[in-house]
Amino acid sequence: MSEFALPLMTDRLTLRGFGAEDVDNLFALYGNPDVVRYLYDDVVERDAIATRLAGYTDTVPVDGQWLSLAMEHDGTFVGQASLCFRSAEHRQAEIGYILHPTANGHGYATEASARMMQLAFEELGVHRVVGRIEARNAASERVLQRLGMRKEAHLIQNEWVKGEWNDEIIYAITEPEWRRAQVSTEQLSS
Numbered sequence: 001m002s003e004f005a006l007p008l009m010t011d012r013l014t015l016r017g018f019g020a021e022d023v024d025n026l027f028a029l030y031g032n033p034d035v036v037r038y039l040y041d042d043v044v045e046r047d048a049i050a051t052r053l054a055g056y057t058d059t060v061p062v063d064g065q066w067l068s069l070a071m072e073h074d075g076t077f078v079g080q081a082s083l084c085f086r087s088a089e090h091r092q093a094e095i096g097y098i099l100h101p102t103a104n105g106h107g108y109a110t111e112a113s114a115r116m117m118q119l120a121f122e123e124l125g126v127h128r129v130v131g132r133i134e135a136r137n138a139a140s141e142r143v144l145q146r147l148g149m150r151k152e153a154h155l156i157q158n159e160w161v162k163g164e165w166n167d168e169i170i171y172a173i174t175e176p177e178w179r180r181a182q183v184s185t186e187q188l189s190s
């Protein structure tokens, strides 16, 4: 796998590595019950945020590790964009995104994730990117659809999370599909 340079830029966002100064930013996400509702995570105490930060990487991840970047808009923290290497051998990755509660409804999650997919396909040699969501997370499903991903599966009660059975929906896009979609977008805008 190749290396890449940070920050990653999009039209409106800067995607940078997290640092010790981000404790309050991350607590605004993981300390909020509405934000973690459809995540595996329970609400996290502020004291536990530093441990979470220590587990983040902003270099090429190894299998099972999440590359986690802070999203900034005009210097303000608006969320977290992530990419997990599921398997370097099979060149599979997963995207994730969490917005600060004040940053919903602007397209930031979609814009950051599109850049993370570009990183995966163009710089890290990934062949297929998946998005996995709790089936009731409609806003997250719309993000995956806007990214041009295909719905591959709706798994019925496959996970026991926070005291109940959850359904999981899986979306995916392969590198050739992603490249075709880039070409179509370029043709539309020319």
Ligand SMILES: CC(C)(COP(=O)(O)OP(=O)(O)OC[C@H]1O[C@@H](n2cnc3c(N)ncnc32)[C@H](O)[C@@H]1OP(=O)(O)O)[C@@H](O)C(=O)NCCC(=O)NCCS
Pocket (backbone or CB within 6 Å): 034, 035, 036, 038, 039, 097, 098, 099, 100, 103, 104, 105, 106, 107, 108, 109, 110, 111, 132, 133, 134, 137, 139, 140, 142, 143
């Ligand atoms: C899931 C989550 C990231 C979706 O947030 P979001 O604001 O809907 O997603 P985006 O930032 O991509 O914004 C898209 C929305 O902004 C609107 N929008 C406004 N301006 C826009 C612009 N310039 N470009 C694109 N969309 C824009 C879109 O219409 C869309 O709204 P809609 O879905 O009601 O049609 C957010 O709800 C969240 O952080 N949830 C908690 C954590 C979580 O569940 N993460 C996902 C785990 S799988």
